[in-house]
Amino acid sequence: MNITVIYNPTAGGGRERRLRHFVRALEEGGGKVRLYHTRAPGDATRYLRGLADQGEVVVAAGGDGTTNDVINGLNPGVALALFPIGTANVLSRELSIPRRPEAAAKVVLDGRTLNVTPARLNGRRFMVMAGIGYDAWVVDQVDLILKRRVGKLAYVISMIRQLFRYGQVQYRITVDGRPLDCFSAVITNGRYYGGSFVLSREAGLAKRSLQVLMFQRPGLGFLLRCLAALVVGRMERVDGVASLSAEKVTVTAPGLEPVQADGDPVGWLPAEIELEPAPVKLRVPWA
Incomplete structure (x- = not known):
């Protein structure tokens, strides 16, 4: 499975150690991981829109703001996954996404798919x-x-x-x-x-x-x-x-x-x- 991980280093004060455990668990489970560190608001959207192939899954590693940035660059048909390391993580709570890196990686690799309809605010x-x-x-x-x-x-x-x-x-x-x-x-x-x-x-x-x-x-x-x-x-x-x-x-x-x-x-x-x-x-x- 080809996986793109978008990591916001400022989310929740930064969680580099947990990110390393998460990426290692993905790779040990058979995932081929491409990791990108965002640099500013909107950077995830710009980066994803520039990729010809985003993989089967894009992971938003951060909080709700990071997820928002990711979904605005997500290609049709590509699945979205979450690694909750932000301040509030409302969407992760809604979906019962585990915070432990190994458990969150298992959801990416082996979880089920839920169809959720986003909304648009002024586009x-x-x-x-x-x-x-x-x-x-x-x-x-x-x-x-x-x-x-x-x-x-x-x-x-x-x-x-x-x-x-x-x-x-x-x-x-x-x-x-x-x-x-x-x-x-x-x-x-x-x-x-x-x-x-x-x-x-x-x-x-x-x-x-x-x-x-x-x-x-x-x-x-x-x-x-x-x-x-x-x-x-x-x-x-x-x-x-x-x-x-x-x-x-x-x-x-x-x-x-x-x-x-x-x-x-x-x-x-x-x-x-x-x-x-x-x-x-x-x-x-x-x-």
């Missing part, structure tokens, strides 16, 4: 989620140097700093042609958020639909209730949070507002989000 693929409002502000303003040093704590600090901005901007979000207003929204392909927190019990990677969570009330108190509910997996039960299934979503705002996808800033509103026509083949463990 760019994302696999897990996109966010506007508070969610996007947190991602946009996170200190990247601090993130490399303390991991998830950098996001917690950014969350605290952005609390008092919530409610200042109202967004128009159109869900499959139905216009609605909200003060923040998360458009998700999966159940989890920030690693282990259950964001939506209605979402699922195997479904051919997105789940749109809209925060329709202003005020710090409401936002704090939502965050508390997220911790215990009850976000969708908060009065004032609407959760709708959708295939196409558009978002507009009165001013220049950021948008995030898979945990990284990806541009500005307005945004058009829709499911792709064809799925991506993901390597996952046998149930």
Whole structure:
């Protein structure tokens, strides 16, 4: 099996030793490995698009941002696999990908294939989620140097700093042609958020639909209730949070507002989000 491994050396603060164990396990299992170290955001996409033959499988060795970079350069028909060494690894948690190098390598070599439909945000693929409002502000303003040093704590600090901005901007979000207003929204392909927190019990990677969570009330108190509910997996039960299934979503705002996808800033509103026509083949463990 020909395998291309895309490694982000800044993901999770860098995990060179675990990467070596992972690559060795692939090779001992019969894989022919081509390893590429990324140098900057977008580098994985550029590198993969320049390959005439990407192999049977491309492995994203990093976090959700690395995976996002990889899927935007992935050729049709090539399988995607994950080696979770990033900060949150939401997609890996969704798919129950093991963190131990030898076990993760076994999934690449011997796992089953799961078809997952990505979405596109203004033409760019994302696999897990996109966010506007508070969610996007947190991602946009996170200190990247601090993130490399303390991991998830950098996001917690950014969350605290952005609390008092919530409610200042109202967004128009159109869900499959139905216009609605909200003060923040998360458009998700999966159940989890920030690693282990259950964001939506209605979402699922195997479904051919997105789940749109809209925060329709202003005020710090409401936002704090939502965050508390997220911790215990009850976000969708908060009065004032609407959760709708959708295939196409558009978002507009009165001013220049950021948008995030898979945990990284990806541009500005307005945004058009829709499911792709064809799925991506993901390597996952046998149930």
